[in-house]
Amino acid sequence: MAPSSIIQLNDVSFSYAGEKDARALDHVSLDIAPGEFVGVLGPSGAGKSTLAAALSGAIPHHFRGQLFGAVIVDGQDTCDVTLTDVSRVVGSVNQDIDAQMVASVVEDELLFGLENFGVPHGEIESRLTTSLEAVGIPELREREIATLSGGQKQKVAIAAMLALRPRVLVLDEPTAALDPASTTMVFETLRALNEREGITVVVIEQKVATLSEYCGRILVLDQGRLAFDGTPREVFSHGAELRAMGVDSPRVARVSNSLAQHGLIAPGEPCLTVAEAKRLVAGLVGGVASASPRGEKNPVPEPSSRPRAAQGEPVVSFRSVGFTYPSTGAEVRDLTFDVYPGEVVGVIGQNGAGKTTLTKLLNGILHPDSGEVRVAGLDTRETPTSRLAAHVSTLFQNPDRQICKDTVLDEVAFGLELTGVEGREARRRASTVIEHFGLPAGEAPFSLSRGQRQMVALASVVVMEPDVVLLDEPTSGLDYRECMTVMETVAEMAERGCAVAMVCHDMEVVSDFAERVIVMARGEIVGRGTAAEVFSDAALMARAGVEPPQVVALSAALAEDVSPAFAGIAQVSGIVDLVEEMVRRD
Template sequence: MQPTEQPIIEMRDVAFSYGEDADRALDGITLTIAPGSFTGIIGPSGAGKSTLAAVLAGAIPHHFTGQLFGATLVEGQDTCELTLTDISRIVGSVNQDIDAQMVASVVEDELLFGLENFGVAHERIDETIAAALDAVGIADLRDREIATLSGGQKQKVAIAAILALAPRVLVLDEPTAALDPVSSRMVFDVLRDLNRDRGITVIVIEQKVALLSEFCDRLLVMNEGRVALEGTPHEVFAHAAELRAIGVDSPRVARISNSLARRGLYPAGTPCLNVAEAASLIARTVGTGAPQAGEPGSVPAAAPRTGSPHAPAPRPHAEGAEPVVRFSGVTFAYPGGGASVNNLDLAVYPGELVGIVGQNGTGKTTATKLVNGLLRPSSGSVRIAGVDTRDVPVSEIARHVATLFQNPDHQLCKNTVRDEVAFGLELQGVPRAEAVCRAERVIERFGLPADEAPFSLSRGQRQMVALASVVVTEPAVIVLDEPTSGLDYRECMTVMETVREMAEQGSAVIMVCHDMEVVSDFAERLVVMADGCILARGATADVFADAALMARARVTPPQVVELSARLAQEVSPAFAHETEVSGIVDTTVALAGSPAPTADPEEALRA
């Protein structure tokens, strides 16, 4: 849709702080949102993204109080002069905290609440609810109790409830944070359809930069309350140095093309944003006359690389070690329905970092709750450090297992970060002075403000506080349910490097994660689940290479894995099994006959 002259939303030199003495969360924001545009917003935690979303949706100034300067206009009207209800008829929003946004106990009632408040005619309500649920693929959940849904399913309900109100603008704050890759793409497909077919203006805050780059026509990069970069996805991701300095991730294929550009093999300023673009670029760079495997001048087909700072090196189980977690024929079903599991067999050894992957609602979180004793199997057995979980109280299991839940707010309860991180140690009987000393070491490693109240921090920082409180106890088993949700790239790397170190020190790590790039980088072994069952287990690279398995589990493999498979088939077998950006780049350089590559600052960010 061609934008009209008048923007649907305009911000004029807007600044906001949450209190008189607080730093400015927004500082001099001037921007326009054209009708029918699709805008993505990225930036590190604490950059002001959620505050910007609150201003765009009218929650500031009508819900959050603070010091507001400048003007925000919605369809030419100042939001300070409109009611929040008036704004909501134009701008619909989905917040980070889905549980706080829910008002009903049943899915249908959640959608019904907004429609009735907006005075939608009764004869249209049933059709409207059905269409909204269908749009996000959850028609089968219409009669389910919200309390029985997974985090990802709740996210879809929240989006459906807003879609039912048919706003002209959608503002979504990390709408896919709890969704699996296929569901995340489905949500963006829905947003694109709404944008193209109905002309709805879409504004999305996201950490999944590859998705944003594919769907958005414009990107804003936030940093320290300001707009640091702005442009099309190709324009923004060409600024590799600025993004690195800010701490924003780039799509893996953009890293590849930017690295090749620095080697003079590709024009600078036009990065690739998807696998198809990268495959075409590399095919042209290598040339049709590139030698195939076994021919003179060819590059041997690669084996999986383990020398990168993140790529997991498979380790043999400790000599004579027993599994610290063992599932034997485990079955569990919720009384009211939900993500049940059936006949699970699993062994996790000390020092392993095991990823559990699969679409939303397959029972991954249920499996983690069976590990920490919050659920007990209806049949079969779960043994932790040799003890059957049905024979001991949860407090005893907690001596061996520490858990990071999807929502960090569910496990924060203290007034300062220092007290929060030390709390778990004190519960174990560690003296206060020692607990505080150990807590401060972890706090310093994570770069957290020790004296701040946890709930005054951003969503990503609260996630890091919750993880710090888990790591500090040095448990035998660490259960991570979406540990990187809501984290910026730097925080993600800090968290996952810490988790990897815990594994190297002997903790068994079980990680449920929908970020396949993180899974590829850090998990040495994968368990693939679908429909409450385990479909497969194996080394991470082998599992991701099984296209039929990935399709069956509705898992999208990482960009580099998908690219290497395509290049191995279409360009040269030398690309087979590459799982790292550096491996793709090095093989391309070698096949193109260029000099040996030198250290690349694009990959130095990951060290």
């Protein structure tokens, strides 16, 4: 093994037991040096989680199958040592944090690993203190894990690994269910550990802009093979190829790549930050950008046309709604808003802002302590949940909590059968939706990837053709292609007159698909308006702890310092088209 490598994969292939003809990893060779910060991208089913399992020793010690080649960790072949031996070098944080937790209190979660590793009693206290301080949560030591936010749980999981003093951390989509602020918190923690402690970090993520900011190296897997391996600039210069395999690029990278495709700049490494993209555009348009080619500032775009009458009645109506959880005292206050047929309304804010409570009030799982919630004209306090279910279908944040059948077909048909649809007709309608999503009808849902399970759960919602669709993080854990399939389906439902309320942490998705946005913070609605209005309000974004999408931030910066013509642009194509118009006009 090369002395500069802490992990080396030598022509590694792996097939899970019972799937000999399907290689989850296919002839993968790579070296990871001590102190690297490596990001891993790829579509669902590309082999990312299998790679993480190989790096952490779960393959071959936990997962059964056929392994070819060699995985060398700190000079030792993982086939020749125990999983405990590998775990002393590599700490892993799984995709489902709740499933990884074994204790009810933070301190006990850390003690579990220390005691199982036989750490001398005299060292335990210092390891506990040091690891909690390393991730910035010493005050959470006595807290019950069930009371923590998603970001805090991630920090506890990382602290539990750090207490074992690993030299490598492998994390599988650690921020999939986290808001932008919590995502930044986790990655800043990882950066500090990487730079201060020299810990090697390998993180699987779908948030490409985040990876481009924090990682020095990006690996892209496709169909079990290593498709790209390089710096973020090198990898994201292949935007078209990445998109073809179902991998997104940062929006500012898309801007510079598109400018190159239009012949406005020479092909090369793309921009990765808003500041870089701003300098690039400013340099291109130069003096011609002092005034809008239209002679006036671009107006903020109006919501797209939807099939609702101008005087139509809302299908969802909240009026001064309040609710307090008796056990914790957490509350939402004075929630007032409407959702009309054919609208897509985004609800954004940090974890703990009250968004999920809002969804539970909407579908009748919770009843308001004060105020009134009406869905399709029905007062939720007076209407059984079973009757509300005929009007509103919900996709929960964790798909595993609403999947209960043995096959995808049975799962998608189940809701229809519960509402009295005859079995054969229910399965026919379910088959149509399953085909649209490209799902395997005969497979067991829990044999699929998390992203595919999310799509199964959404298919179960779509097939019901409800008046209202309630989506709680609909794109969590999905690759770019799956995300577009899901959201285009949601848009189609809205076009047919369905009202869509969507809680979402992906601000790019909200910007692309929501006509109106409701902003929550600390249990209250603190702002509302079109996506362009909300995301261009810097004070509101700061109050809510939300970062606007890259293109919105770029257009605002260009409007302020280059030309008012850029104001209100929310799409990559809008930026590129305007730049081309300005340059060609000159």
